[in-house]
Amino acid sequence: MSAMKAADKLPMPDVRVAPGSDDASELFKKDVNGIVLVPQPSDDPKDPLNWPMxxxxxxxxxxxxxxxxxQMSPNSNQLTFVYQVPAYHKTQTDLLNSVAAGLAGWVAGPFLIIPLVAVIGRSSVVLWSLVAIFICQIWAAEMTGPNDYISFTISRLFCGLFGGIPAILGSGYIIDMFFLHQRGKAFAIFEVLIIFAVVGGGTLGGFIAEHKxxxxVFWWTLGPVGAAILAVFFFVEDTAFSRDSSMPKPPSLPxxxxxxxxxxxxxxxRTQPSNKGSEMVKRAIIPLQITFAPITLLTGTYIFIALGLPIMQASTLATYLEPPEEAGGYGFSSLxxxxxxxxxxxxxxxxxxxxxxxxxxxxxxxxxRRGGTWHTEYRLANTILPxxxxxxxxxxxxxxxEYHLHFMVLALGSFLxxxxxLLALPVCYNYIVECFLHNPxxxxxxxxxxxxxxxxxSVFIVTQWQSSVGVGWMWGIGAFLxxxxxLIMAGIILKGHLVRKWTVTLSTSIAVTEDGATISTNKGGAV
Structure with a gap:
């Protein structure tokens, strides 16, 4: 049982067998490939783990x-904001600030809106957030007059507040429906699509602005947002299911x-238990606890830099490529x-x-290779390449x-x-979610x-940063960052299990993992 002492409080009674015991293969439920199912599904057909694939x-x-x-809606104009300069009689910096308003909404919105999940349920929050996004996109598209800049910027802020909510809640559906050995694929698909929306929305906007x-660039987004509203309403079901008999259960749905x-x-x-008020307060506090937990601070620092610099690259791309060549740019059109x-x-x-x-x-x-016992840090092996x-x-x-090289050099850098x-992001998300498994x-x-x-x-500091060190060294410093x-990630890979113990010391109620669970009863076998 020594391998299981590190296991946290996840209620998986069928899994609590020493990985090397003779009868382990009989007690564990496995998939068709012989991989042990973690968590072990209950016998209840309402358990999302038991739903057909x-x-x-x-x-x-x-x-x-x-x-x-x-996710694509708040920054629909990230490549075309320069076309709004004459409409509002503002500078490029002013219009870049409207992009920043959407980013600010992305940061603040989840902290303000996610607690509502405790009152009206996860699926309902997704649906009504999409409805709010739909309205905000119409609002932005109508703000074409010279005095509409403030109203337009506010529309971007509100769109940002709601725009990130479906993406945030997606992790809960993944944890509810998929087993440990399936989550890596699910997070890869989901998180890559989310970032693809950030880039792809601007790209499609650039094509549209060339001819319209x-x-x-705001009107066209009503199609996918409207389709998402219909898809969620018709097909998405509530996936919350407690395997802990001591927890209050929501009433059965019709x-x-x-x-x-x-x-x-x-x-x-109707999808939530009766203790909605206390649960809402709890859901408002837990994100702050997780944000400042030691393991999140370290992994978050990695994400802060490794994902922040690409977002900075996408947000500032137009300022480098669209100015004419005599001004140091490349003279690119929106197309x-x-x-x-x-x-x-x-x-x-x-x-x-x-x-x-x-x-x-x-x-x-x-x-x-290490005996068939799961440790959460194994996820992070996939961060070495990125x-x-x-x-x-x-x-x-x-x-x-810096040297105004051919734009294909920039294209190679952008690709890398x-x-x-996007190799690193899903892995880090998956890792931290599995460090706080009851609060994905x-x-x-x-x-x-x-x-x-x-x-x-970066939207606010990029001009001063570039003026101080030059464009080449600005991105060079980014590389050194x-x-x-x-180095921080290397430390997490090697000693993350110790850092997570500090989190357990600070708050045992949220630090829940699957550490120590048996993932394979065939030692050394290939996956």
């Missing part, structure tokens, strides 16, 4: 669409489809800008393909801008930046703040 994939697909549509007025939809979404109070951002698309898609095949396979291989790629990409990008960043949504709220904060801050956080 096609149902899980349908709900997951709808949540992916919701996260994608919500600039406000069309069996008939329409009555079920009304109970789930209008407004959704050329849109094509250039395809380099990030290729990097993001490549990262998704890599993550799909290796985000689960690598940690499971490590677990089997930790090498990211500083190289930033260095190439900075050198290309986004490929590396609150953990995502915390990581979202780390992920977006540097990008938000990546090397610094690489």
């Amino acid at each position: 096609h149902k899980k994939i349908l709900i997951f697909t709808c949540i992916c669409l919701a996260g994608f549509a919500g 007025p600039w406000n069309y 069996e008939s489809w329409m009555a079920n939809r009304i109970a789930t979404f209008l407004p959704g109070t 050329q800008m849109a094509f250039f951002t395809m380099t990030a698309w290729v990097g993001i898609i490549s990262a998704q393909v890599y993550g799909f095949f290796f985000n689960d396979k690598t940690p499971l291989w490590l677990a089997r 930790s090498i790629i990211l500083p190289i990409g930033l260095g190439i990008y900075g050198a290309g801008l 930046i986004w490929f590396g960043a 949504v609150e953990a995502s709220v915390s990581l979202n703040a780390y992920r977006v904060s540097f990008g938000l801050m 990546i090397v610094f956080v690489d």
Whole structure:
């Protein structure tokens, strides 16, 4: 039982068997490939772990669409804000601040809105956030007059407040429906789609602005946002299920489809247990506890830099490429800008393909090589490659801008930046969520703040930073910052289990992992 002493309080009675015992293979439930199911599913057909895979994939697909549509909306004009300068009689810096307003909403919104999950349920919060985004996009598209700048900026702030909510809540659905050995693929698909929305929304906006007025970059988003609203309403079910008999249970929902939809979404109070008030206060406090937990501070610092610099690259891209060549730019049109951002698309898609095949396979291989016992830090083995790629990409990008090299040099740097960043992001998200397994949504709220904060801050400091050291050294310093956080990540990989013990000391109620669980009864086998 020594291997299980590190196990936290996750209620998995069937798993608490010494990994090497003779009867382990009989007591553990496994999948068709012989991988032990963690957590062990209950015998209740309402348990999302017992749902058929096609149902899980349908709900997951709808949540992916919701996260994608919500995330791309606040920064729809990130490549086209320069076209709004004459409309409002403002400077490029003023319009860049409107992009920053959306980023500020991304940071603050989850802390303010996620506690409502305790009152109206996770699915209802997703649906009504999408409705709010839909309204905000119409609001922004209508703000075309010279006196509409303030109102337009406020629309971006509110769109940001709601825009990140579906993406944050997605982690809860993943934890509820998928087993440990499936989550790496799910997080890779989900998080890559979320970042793809940040880049892809601007790219499509660039194509549109080449042939249509600039406000069309907001009108077109009503299609995917509207589709996400319908998909969530028709297909998404509440996935909350407690395997702890001491916890209060929500009332049973109606069996008939329409009555079920009304109970789930209008407004959704039927999906939650009776202790809504105390649970709402708890959900407001837990993200702050997780944000400042030792393991989150370290991993969050890595995300802050490793994801913040790519967001800074995307947010400032137009300021480097669109000015004429005599002004030090490349004279790109919005159409050329849109094509250039395809380099990030290729990097993001490549990262998704890599993550799909290796985000689960690598940690499971490590677990089997080390006796079949799971340790959460095995997830982080997949950060080694991006930790090498990211500083190289930033260095190439900075050198290309400094010496005004051919734009294909910038394209190579952009590809490496986004490929590396999107290899690391799902792994870090998955890791921290599995460090706080009973609070996956609150953990995502915390990581979202780390992920977006540097990008938000960079909008305000990039001009002064570049003026002080030059564009080449600005991105060169960024590369050295990546090397610094690489050392932090190395420390987490080697000693993260000790850091997590500090978190347990500070708050035993939230520090819940699957450490010590048996993931394989075939030692040394291949996955």
